[in-house]
Amino acid sequence: MRIFVLTSDHYIKAVRPFAYLFNRFWSDEQEVTVAGFRPPDFDLPPNFHFHSLGNMADYPINKWSDALIKLLHDYTDDVFGLAFEDYWPSRPVNVQAVHMLYDYMLQFRNVLKMDLYSDRLYAGGMTDYNYCGYLDLIRSDPASQYHMSLMWGLWNRELMLRFLVPGESPWQVELEGTPRVARAAGEVMVLGTRNMPLRHILAHRRGNPNELLLDGLDPADVEALRGLGYI
Numbered sequence: 001m002r003i004f005v006l007t008s009d010h011y012i013k014a015v016r017p018f019a020y021l022f023n024r025f026w027s028d029e030q031e032v033t034v035a036g037f038r039p040p041d042f043d044l045p046p047n048f049h050f051h052s053l054g055n056m057a058d059y060p061i062n063k064w065s066d067a068l069i070k071l072l073h074d075y076t077d078d079v080f081g082l083a084f085e086d087y088w089p090s091r092p093v094n095v096q097a098v099h100m101l102y103d104y105m106l107q108f109r110n111v112l113k114m115d116l117y118s119d120r121l122y123a124g125g126m127t128d129y130n131y132c133g134y135l136d137l138i139r140s141d142p143a144s145q146y147h148m149s150l151m152w153g154l155w156n157r158e159l160m161l162r163f164l165v166p167g168e169s170p171w172q173v174e175l176e177g178t179p180r181v182a183r184a185a186g187e188v189m190v191l192g193t194r195n196m197p198l199r200h201i202l203a204h205r206r207g208n209p210n211e212l213l214l215d216g217l218d219p220a221d222v223e224a225l226r227g228l229g230y231i
Helices: 012-025 061-074 095-107 157-163 170-182 219-228
Strands: 002-006 032-036 048-052 079-084 087-089 111-115 127-132 135-139 153-156 189-193 200-202
Touching: 002 061, 012 032, 012 087, 012 219, 061 157, 061 170, 079 095, 095 111, 095 127, 095 135, 095 153, 111 157, 127 189, 153 157, 157 170
Parallel strands: 002 032, 002 079, 032 048, 111 189
Antiparallel strands: 079 153, 087 200, 111 153, 127 135, 135 189
16 A cells, blocks of 8 residues: 655655654554655655655646646556645554555445545534444545545545546645535545544644644654654
């Protein structure tokens, strides 16, 4: 299973604490591909490697989706994990559960996304759908918002490419991509779990790369990041 972490020149420094917390709470054996533009000026852990999508100037915010489409043509994994660089894991990840859900998506190719966090659980209108081992699966109501939410999740590459269009910002992908998915509700679905195998914080959720919002992160982890000079 491949994990993609999306970043930009403005936010790439957030990859260092992301990588530290990922390896602490997930595994330092899980391969992670950081997809951005200018390579980082710091070393990444051995299980992280950087993939450049070109010059950031060629992908302004209103062409953000073009960069993601390029990434999905550069790599052909049927199913992959996706996150942003400021989605920092905050608790131990149920790695076994993630792999169970990954295998589920390889089997059931009509699942567009498997939410690993609480996004679908609290979306409103969700229904119990099925189970995967000891995990309770929930289905996103076609009438609910944010089917294309870019919160931590597993994605079907072919289906994601179907619903991505060039010339959209990340917010447009989420907001305008959602009705595109809803119109195909009889063909595809978005699932999540009641068990939330992964918890994370949104370190830059106000869109300011110089402001950190660390509520939800253990104070000991905050001190460790400060001691390392990562924040």
